[in-house]
Amino acid sequence: MNLRPTLIALAALPLLGACATVPAEAGSVRLGQTASVGPLRVTPLRVLEDSRCPMEARCVWAGQVRLQVRVVHAGHRAVHEVVSNKPLALAGGNLELAGVMPPTSVQRKIAPRDYRFTLRFERAQ
Secondary structure (H helix, E strand, C coil), X not given: CCCHHHHXXXXXXXXXXXXXXXXXXXXXXXXXXXXXXXXXXXXXXXEEEECCCCCCCCCCCCCCEEEEEEEXXXXXXXXXXXXXXXXXXXXCEEEEEEEEECCCCCCCCXXXXXXXXXXXXXXXX
């Protein structure tokens, strides 16, 4: 029995996951992964700032995450900046960076591949 085609298919699975679209309700997405968030398809591109307070510290300010995202809506593409706890008005609603993992730590720097983002869309009232 030739296992080579099976091994090639298994080796390609992680690559396919990076291109897949994930419903926002399914959990968090990585940099480069596209999430369906309401009427939007959102792809986190780059962490511009991560000034969150480290787990081991006591901070006066909680800090923030600024994230560059590509948004596709109704056939139009645009690049935006989403800031934690600051909704971005888009497509008749608000896109929000609802969560960022892992937490920051004074003991280690977060590698870009380790970030996970939870995105949420709420229609305007």
